[in-house]
Amino acid sequence: MSARYIACLLAALAAVLPAGGAPAADPGPAVRLVAAPEPAEEGPGEDSDEGLDESSDEDADEDAATARSAPSAAPTTPSKPLQGKPRPTTTAPPTSTTSAPTRTPGIPPGWDPAAEAAKWAEVARTLREKRRQQPDPRVVDSFASQLSGERRGPGRTKRSEPVASDVDGCDRAYGTAGQCIPTTLPPGVADLCAYLASRGFPPVRVNGADTLGVDPDGNRVACG
Amino acid sequence: MALAVLAVAAGAALVTVVPARALPTNLVQNDGLETLGPDGFPTCWERSGWGDNDHTFTVVPDAHGGDSAMEIEITRIVSGDRKTMMLETGPCAPQVTPGHQYDLGVWYKTTTPNTVTTLFRHDVDDGWQYWTDLAHLPVAAEFTQATVRTPVVPPDTDQITWGVTIYGVGTLITDDYSMTDPDEPEPEPECTGTAEQCTAGSWEVLATESPARGIHAVLLHTGKVLLIAGSGNDEGAFAAGTFSTALYDPATDTFESIPTPSDLFCAGHVQLADGRVLVMGGNRNYPNPANGHGYEGLRTSFIFDPATEAYTPTNDMNAGHWYPSATILGTGDVLSFGGLGEDSSGTVVAERWSHAQDRWLGMGQVNQTWSFWGLYPAMILMQDGRLFYTGSHVFGNGLPGTGASVFDYDTGVITDVAGLRDKDERDQSASVLLHPAQDQRVLTVGGGNVDTNPDANRLVDIIDLKDPDPAYTPGPDLPQGHNHDGSPQTGDQGKMYLSTVLLPDGLVFETGGALHNRADAVAEASMFDPATDTFTPGMATDPVDRGYHSVATLLPDGRVLTAGNNPGDGSFDNRISLYSPPYSFAGDRPEIVSVAATEWTYGSVQEVTVDGPVASATLIRPAAVTHSSDPNQRSVALPMTVDGDVLGLNVTSNPNLAPPGWYMLFVTDAAGIPSVAKWVRLS
Numbered sequence: 001m002s003a004r005y006i007a008c009l010l011a012a013l014a015a016v017l018p019a020g021g022a023p024a025a026d027p028g029p030a031v032r033l034v035a036a037p038e039p040a041e042e043g044p045g046e047d048s049d050e051g052l053d054e055s056s057d058e059d060a061d062e063d064a065a066t067a068r069s070a071p072s073a074a075p076t077t078p079s080k081p082l083q084g085k086p087r088p089t090t091t092a093p094p095t096s097t098t099s100a101p102t103r104t105p106g107i108p109p110g111w112d113p114a115a116e117a118a119k120w121a122e123v124a125r126t127l128r129e130k131r132r133q134q135p136d137p138r139v140v141d142s143f144a145s146q147l148s149g150e151r152r153g154p155g156r157t158k159r160s161e162p163v164a165s166d167v168d169g170c171d172r173a174y175g176t177a178g179q180c181i182p183t184t185l186p187p188g189v190a191d192l193c194a195y196l197a198s199r200g201f202p203p204v205r206v207n208g209a210d211t212l213g214v215d216p217d218g219n220r221v222a223c224g
Numbered sequence: 225m226a227l228a229v230l231a232v233a234a235g236a237a238l239v240t241v242v243p244a245r246a247l248p249t250n251l252v253q254n255d256g257l258e259t260l261g262p263d264g265f266p267t268c269w270e271r272s273g274w275g276d277n278d279h280t281f282t283v284v285p286d287a288h289g290g291d292s293a294m295e296i297e298i299t300r301i302v303s304g305d306r307k308t309m310m311l312e313t314g315p316c317a318p319q320v321t322p323g324h325q326y327d328l329g330v331w332y333k334t335t336t337p338n339t340v341t342t343l344f345r346h347d348v349d350d351g352w353q354y355w356t357d358l359a360h361l362p363v364a365a366e367f368t369q370a371t372v373r374t375p376v377v378p379p380d381t382d383q384i385t386w387g388v389t390i391y392g393v394g395t396l397i398t399d400d401y402s403m404t405d406p407d408e409p410e411p412e413p414e415c416t417g418t419a420e421q422c423t424a425g426s427w428e429v430l431a432t433e434s435p436a437r438g439i440h441a442v443l444l445h446t447g448k449v450l451l452i453a454g455s456g457n458d459e460g461a462f463a464a465g466t467f468s469t470a471l472y473d474p475a476t477d478t479f480e481s482i483p484t485p486s487d488l489f490c491a492g493h494v495q496l497a498d499g500r501v502l503v504m505g506g507n508r509n510y511p512n513p514a515n516g517h518g519y520e521g522l523r524t525s526f527i528f529d530p531a532t533e534a535y536t537p538t539n540d541m542n543a544g545h546w547y548p549s550a551t552i553l554g555t556g557d558v559l560s561f562g563g564l565g566e567d568s569s570g571t572v573v574a575e576r577w578s579h580a581q582d583r584w585l586g587m588g589q590v591n592q593t594w595s596f597w598g599l600y601p602a603m604i605l606m607q608d609g610r611l612f613y614t615g616s617h618v619f620g621n622g623l624p625g626t627g628a629s630v631f632d633y634d635t636g637v638i639t640d641v642a643g644l645r646d647k648d649e650r651d652q653s654a655s656v657l658l659h660p661a662q663d664q665r666v667l668t669v670g671g672g673n674v675d676t677n678p679d680a681n682r683l684v685d686i687i688d689l690k691d692p693d694p695a696y697t698p699g700p701d702l703p704q705g706h707n708h709d710g711s712p713q714t715g716d717q718g719k720m721y722l723s724t725v726l727l728p729d730g731l732v733f734e735t736g737g738a739l740h741n742r743a744d745a746v747a748e749a750s751m752f753d754p755a756t757d758t759f760t761p762g763m764a765t766d767p768v769d770r771g772y773h774s775v776a777t778l779l780p781d782g783r784v785l786t787a788g789n790n791p792g793d794g795s796f797d798n799r800i801s802l803y804s805p806p807y808s809f810a811g812d813r814p815e816i817v818s819v820a821a822t823e824w825t826y827g828s829v830q831e832v833t834v835d836g837p838v839a840s841a842t843l844i845r846p847a848a849v850t851h852s853s854d855p856n857q858r859s860v861a862l863p864m865t866v867d868g869d870v871l872g873l874n875v876t877s878n879p880n881l882a883p884p885g886w887y888m889l890f891v892t893d894a895a896g897i898p899s900v901a902k903w904v905r906l907s
Contacts, residue, residue, distance in 0.1 A: 142690075143606075144610070144690070144693075148693045149639045149641050150626075152625075153637055154591070159572065160570055161569060165511050169675050170674075172511050172513040177462075177510040180742040180772075182741045182792065184677040199791065
């Protein structure tokens with residue numbers, strides 16, 4: 001899951017960075033990697049996250065929020081962890097570097113992919129931790145909503161599942177229905193008769209064929 | 225302390241339980257919102273929130289005190305919320321002490337009930353993170369004070385921030401915030417028993433044995449315990465048509481035999497919304513060694529009514545079920561899966577009991593996936609109505625895939641979840657939804673495999689279903705005890721057939737179990753604390769072996785009843801054990817003096833009177849357990865308003881968190897000592 005997060009985040013990052021150039025002066029809401037203090041005043045509908053809400057899908061929204069939590073993005077005005085989604089804030093553009101000796105096309109100078117990956121891995125972890133503590137009683141959007149496991153839809157045939165008659169792990173060739181001569185002896189036990197004796201079994205009847213060879217005298221009693 | 229329950233005082237001039245003394249220090253900076261920054265916004269506060277909504281934050285003169293209050297207006301909302309929060313900087317974010325609780329006060333007016341107090345906490349290792357929401361604040365046209373008592377501050381927390389969230393269209397005005405430490409001295413541990421009793425609890429074994437084998441145990445809202453045996457794994461009793469049920473009354477230590485109309489051995493069971501017990505399926509036939517046929521499941525079903533203490537038949541299910549699951553939904557309907565059918569094969573027919581129609585629905589009325597869910601699959605209701613198959617099951621390997629899954633009944637989609645270790649050795653493990661149910665975390669403990677018969681394991685896995693992509697993560701190993709020969713357990717040895725019982729103090733009492741297929745009982749018991757995800761080993765162990773066909777249930781007085789043991793030699797132990805946890809020996813217990821109403825509704829505030837200060841309240845659903853499986857067991861926290869000895873208990877508005885039915889209401893004091901329960905019915 002972390003890898004998927006990282007991949008999505010990096011893809012989103014790469015998608016909005018000018019190819020071969022420095023980051024845009026205003027990268028737009030989906031790439032607001034560094035948070036800054038909120039504006040002094042906001043009118044109706046002018047809260048700094050409006051753009052995010054309108055222009056980003058939920059993942060991007062969350063990505064932007066978690067970016068604020070990254071250590072390198074510590075704002076001067078502290079940001080607030082959010083419930084499921086971030087409280088997006090007015091952000092400053094990513095700081096470009098002037099010291100990168102070389103540049104790779106499409107990659108901003110000074111950008112260390114390994115460091116970025118590590119940062120976003122931490123961001124993803126933090127996001128999961130925040131989501132882990134969602135509130136009652138509202139059912140939150142993120143609640144088990146991004147299951148990644150194998151999915152199986154409704155089956156098409158009403159076909160029952162074969163189940164062995166010794167489903168309970170008891171050898172029905174021996175004993176009563178209420179008793180259980182285990183089909184497999186526990187680790188370290190090789191002798192059934194010793195097992196029965198040590199576990200206090202009363203005489204155990206042999207119901208049919210003596211498949212285990214514990215009734216050599218043929219009296220239909222195992223080990224006796 | 226494990227409990228994380230809140231206190232919310234709604235309504236005017238409510239008073240929390242604060243000792244008579246000098247007014248405590250208000251820890252909120254700029255509590256009256258009177259000091260404005262250069263941006264015109266109160267210092268030490270910030271705008272917060274998320275989602276798609278139109279909103280304004282405005283400092284208004286309509287104040288409770290002084291000249292300024294904060295107004296948030298939402299005029300359109302698709303998602304998210306808005307809230308004015310304390311800044312997370314040092315002087316603005318109040319310092320807190322782990323283990324303390326704090327009273328948060330705010331004066332407010334709101335036109336919408338969609339408001340809630342929201343807390344964040346600063347973890348010294350992990351930084352700021354969302355902590356919890358408290359109960360909703362009711363609509364108020366005039367300034368009204370809400371006082372909110374926080375949960376116990378978790379370890380490693382040094383600061384918190386909080387504010388009031390609005391998440392619906394409307395206007396919220398807040399002013400004059402306060403945050404105080406009630407500073408109640410930590411109660412000195414009191415011990416009224418022996419040192420061992422006060423740390424490990426103690427057991428007693430009833431002098432009178434149960435007249436019926438305790439293979440199934442159902443706690444009734446009358447306080448009695450239904451012990452269902454049917455033929456009780458006794459082929460002779462089956463042949464004779466001798467089926468048994470006993471009704472044990474803990475108040476009198478007496479048993480009553482109940483006429484039993486069918487072989488309910490290995491049936492499923494659950495309490496319905498009205499407290500009647502729905503029993504489904506059971507044993508149609510024992511294995512026949514001559515023809516290699518296995519156990520066969522019944523399609524019949526019965527209701528046991530605690531009022532008449534008698535069974536009556538329902539309509540039949542659509543298929544036979546031997547070892548079926550039974551999970552009650554938020555609607556009061558019941559879903560049942562798995563087990564063996566009438567032909568002894570694994571049935572793929574799902575069954576649904578209709579609460580409205582008081583009957584089993586027909587085949588065409590039930591969403592069928594035609595999936596075989598195994599035997600006694602532990603299916604726990606999630607807060608959004610889906611089911612979580614924990615991986616705990618009975619007999620043999622786990623299901624294909626990861627061995628645990630989320631099942632959406634409405635769509636029929638089953639999605640595996642990862643992380644359950646050794647899913648093929650979780651036969652007769654135990655799973656439990658941890659306290660509080662609002663946390664949506666499940667603990668799965670131990671297990672073995674009757675086919676391969678290894679040493680049962682001590683694996684403990686925990687899953688947080690709130691996660692977007694939940695997966696089990698390893699928890700602490702199950703503590704080890706002593707094997708049947710007295711030797712200490714070693715290596716990876718653990719237990720199957722064990723029981724996990726939710727206690728009113730929020731802990732899970734783990735008891736009983738054995739090492740191998742119907743053999744080799746293990747002497748070990750422990751407490752699991754969901755607040756710290758740790759076990760406390762060394763609890764007193766049941767004097768009676770409790771392996772296959774054993775059960776355990778919490779009683780309304782806080783004790784735990786255990787019954788049953790059916791080792792491979794075919795014997796059955798009919799003795800009943802009663803465990804008194806350490807809190808039983810910790811001095812006076814808080815008392816619920818009265819409950820204003822016993823019929824509770826979702827989203828309501830219920831008034832109860834207690835005899836002194838309490839720290840928390842919880843609803844615990846009574847047990848209906850067999851084969852280590854009770855997927856309906858849950859403990860639901862009740863955010864609490866406090867006015868002297870009168871509590872207002874905020875009932876969840878989400879029926880999936882607390883399906884309808886009778887519950888035990890417990891209150892617990894600051895020392896973690898629970899009351900005796902009162903019964904209330906939630907609908």
